[in-house]
Amino acid sequence: MTSAVRPARPVFSARRRRNILLAGAAAIALVGALPVADEFTAWRLSRILAPAGTVDAVSGALFGPLAVDGLRLATPGATISIDRIVLPGRGLLGSSALAAGDVTLEGVSVVLDGLTLRMPRILVSGTDLDQATIARIFDKAATQPLSERLAALTASAVRIPELTMEQTVGDMQQTVTYHDIEMRDIRAGVISAIAVPRATMRIDGKKEGLTTGSVGPITIDDFDTVQTARVYGEKAGPGDTEPKRLYGAFSVENFSMRDAKGNEVGVARISGRDFKARPTADSWLGTIDALGKVDDFEKLSSAERKAFFMRLVDMMTAFEIGGFEASGFTFKGKDEKKGEPIDGEMERIAMSADATGPSFSVTGMRFVTPDAEMRFGGMSFSEIVWRPMLERLKEALAAPDTDFEDLDARKFVPLIGHARIEAIDIDIPADEDEPRRGKDKRAVKAGERIKMAIGAIDLKAGNIVDDIPTELGARVDHFAMALPAGTDKDGLKELRAMGYEALDLSFALDAAWAPDKQELAVKTLSFNGKDMGAVTLSALLGNVTKDIFSSDEAIQQVALMSATAKRLSFAVENGGIFERFLEQEAKKQKRKPDDLRKEYGMGAAIVVPAFLGNSEGARTLANAVARFVAKPGALNVTATANNAGGLGLADFAAAGGEPATLFEQVTIEAKAE
Template identity: 35%
Template sequence: MRLLHRSGVCALALLAGTAALQFEPAVVPDLVVGSDGRHLSVGAVRVPLWSAALAQTPETFSLENVRFGFGSATYEAKRIDLAGVTSSRADIEALLSSSSSQPFAERLAKVSARQISIPELRVRQTIGPETQETTHRNVVLTDIVQGRIGQASAETTGAAISDSRTTFSVSYGRMTVSDVDLPTFTRLYETKASDASAPLARIHGAFSIDDINLVDKDGASIKVARIEGRDFMGRPTKDSWAGTTELFAQLGAKDDLSADEEARFVSVLAEFLTAFDIGHVEASGFELKDVSEGSTGRIRRLAYTAATGSQPADARAEGFEVADKNGAVRIETLSLTGFSIKPTLEALKSTSPEALRELDPTAMRALLPTLGTLRVAGIDIDTLNKDEGRKPDRVKATVREFEFTADQPFKAVPTNIRLGFRNLAMALPAESQEDGIKDLIALGYQNLDLSFMLAASWNEVTSELTLREVSAEGRDMGSVNLTGTLSNVSRDVFDPDTAVASVALVDAKAKSVDLTVQNAGLFERYLDKTAKEQKTTPESLRRTYGTAAAVAIPAIIGNSDQAKTLSQAIARFIAKPGRLTINAQAKDPNGLGVADLMTLTEPADALRKLNITAKVE
């Protein structure tokens, strides 16, 4: 019996000892740290009893009632659990020390752990009049090595954003982000940059957010199925990110800004916008709804890819649609490639706040961004036109593609231009009173299908401006195409001083011009309509117009060989409309300039300075 008694006592002692070792005493209560706009308070640091008793470096410990403030943001967590901690006890104590002289980023760089879990994290941030309160649930950080997080995730997130005018709520599904460099991220907020052009540092790798829902107090809502991206980059600003954010908050709280404050805000904003970039980000499955307006919208995909080496920056929207009770507008693809606002931001950064208030033409031109190429494809419009004073009518139109290119800038002026659209198609309103539309209907057209293109570029080496294309085309109408070359277009044409630019432009010389006219039905329709009005036949009109061209053109521009060549070609084209091609070359290899034309008294004199060829097919 005595043996059983002793065995029972030992067993109870073992159970009690095991329970005691699982107990987590508070080894550091009520910790408060604060400096340089940053504060940290911890209600208690709890470690397993055995670690506390033996003064060991704990592999597992918990922080309770944690509150961390940085700039205008405050983070709160009732409990943070750390497991698999491999950092030394001294490093952990230094992280939470109020007397450490090390920057916080350096202390974070000494933290390594297998996992950090936060059941609930609350964040409150104020920027100007706007306040954002966010709650993240089940936050888990894994594989932390020297402050760098292998992966961070949150199961769900809810946020409320409000200002003096409105309030809206946001919720997210699962969020993940990989390769988070926490020390580098912290340096952005606590470090003031000595060099505003320092290279961007990588803050984190890939990230994703699922099931985003945004609803405002009036019932308007936005849903996004998923946002994902990679490679967020950043560098410190002159006042640090914390200081810059605080400045935005101060200025945003004011109803009116002075001229100095406006200039300072623009300058600081420009610096901040150049202090970060992202390699790629895209969002898919947009759904927008406005209950009060009865309108809806969808975007299949939004994406942005930063410029890398020879690859230009690219932003695009795909599958865009807006609809209400009156109709809908759809765009299949909208893209902007090769754009850059860097010239604008760099100019703003290097211009003092005082100089921003009074910009001269040179400084204003330096603020121009590089547009690149804007393309809009698959435009489909079907809606009501409700112009005041008119009966509503249905507007239906489609555009296959619209393009605008403005790049290769010289002195901030684009030297490569391309502007045009293809297949603008629409039905002509039968009851329209517009003169041009009435005339087309009278010619028998019920629908229009038009295309237009203008393309030109300047070559600095040859000082030539090439008109690559000026064309217009209509289905069942015909087409016109013009090309040409101007020489002696010097760099001074792009001078900000308009007087200098004007003088330089006068020195430009035309070297060659090519014109092609293709008939595809417009001429015949015109003859039929005019013949009916004049009570004659189209063939009679054709002979009359052809004869008139052969006689009238030489009478106007002279009887030179060039005039005869031109008039005979036009007359043959009228007699049998097909394809007319005219080429004019300056006899002087340097071209024919404005100054040359100003000395001429008759049109015939100009023709004598040209070699003209023309043919009809």
């Protein structure tokens, strides 16, 4: 029996063996080519970054990260240095440099005009950059400003563990360090949200010493890096006439600072919205640096002062803010003269802009020293017109023949349409020069202190014509003050003698100027006191031209001399002061008050005509005054000029100081009730 042995079948077919051999050969070739690919990758990235300036080295692998060492970019107004950039390498040989990868920047510094930013490390996530974008951003020969080139940057998130800002203003070195910055959703150079948990500050000056502080957390929405870079680092161009938004809503919490003298300032929270700005002629950094170098304004020449104010006005008109609010403001310090502690607080500070102009308000103010205390319930300023005045000053300063010393500052003072201070409470020593002893310096006699309160002070100016407010109003409500016992001051001593231990006074003014009629109507000018009475005046003046409001005193005086009086009215209402006066005089003369009342009434009936003449108007006035003195209630008197144009200075001069002559030129209405 014969047996046959068959050969074993191969594990792989011929075709599969060929494929394996080819794959192995390809792998060997690829492994051998990796160094070449590394060199090619680095060479290509170097070519991309070559226009930027200086690149020390580029290294990387075909499938690994790429590293750029020693990148330095110099542009007008800014120098950027990056010790190392680590990029994801995949896709570099294709059209995309970074395909939604992560980028790490190390040792980043940005040097601007007077400002340096330092960031040891920046982590960028979700960024998508191609070769063309990288080349455009870092091209030193590009005509497009760096701020506009940065608009191409996009990322889903950026984290900066530490950012230090160093700035020199005059002789002061300012350093602010932000910790653990988080940025989200960056598109076209706009950062959707920024969060900073904490920041620290140092301000070191030769004269002021060291000031330190901290703040945080900080949040900012819709931060425009492109416009911010332009505003701070670039000079204004022809199109930079209107401010553009830098960021939207923002908030700052737990702000605190302490200076070398031990003064401390704290703010619990600051918030705002819609901060807008435009570049200045020297850029913001350039302007701030130039203004900060002015150490003594009085030593500046006229030309230097002119240049200083040109920069200052340029800066003041270069920004706007939609709204601002600060709460929980506190201050602790020392009086430099007395060395006594001073504490202060404000519950809320707010600023807003509306159609009638910006407004500013403060509520809950309190200032305390060991021997004094002042409180203000609120203070507000609204309907502020300031930009036209600053623009006018800007034009005047820009004129080559303008001499700074000849400028009239009153022409450029902003107008405040409405100002109000309310709930004022003051408790201060009557004589600040008098020495005080003891642990509790406030524990002194009541007569040695001045205590006063004011319900409200209200000022209004409206309906502006040619920069002149044609409507004016002023009020002081309930000015209350205790009259010190034993005072020897004239006026106060007499009031104490009449039995007044405290004053409660109010004042009001309401006036309007009609430019077309050249008339000034004093609608109300009143004074009244609690348990005293009231005096109210009103008047109509003619030939009141705009020259009366001129800043030139000579022109103003001529205009005042040309004004006329058309009508004058006054009203007196007794509230008790006449009775107290009669009682006081009766005690002095040891007579009865009723006897004095009759005597004064008869005297008025005789003295008034003797002084004013025997005209019908004089007799009418004398009878009314006599009735009022006999029984004090209310007295109303109106004098109207017979000449429709009113009585002027010439009429008073022609009268030769004789009241009787003037009374013949007016019609008198008088009534006592």
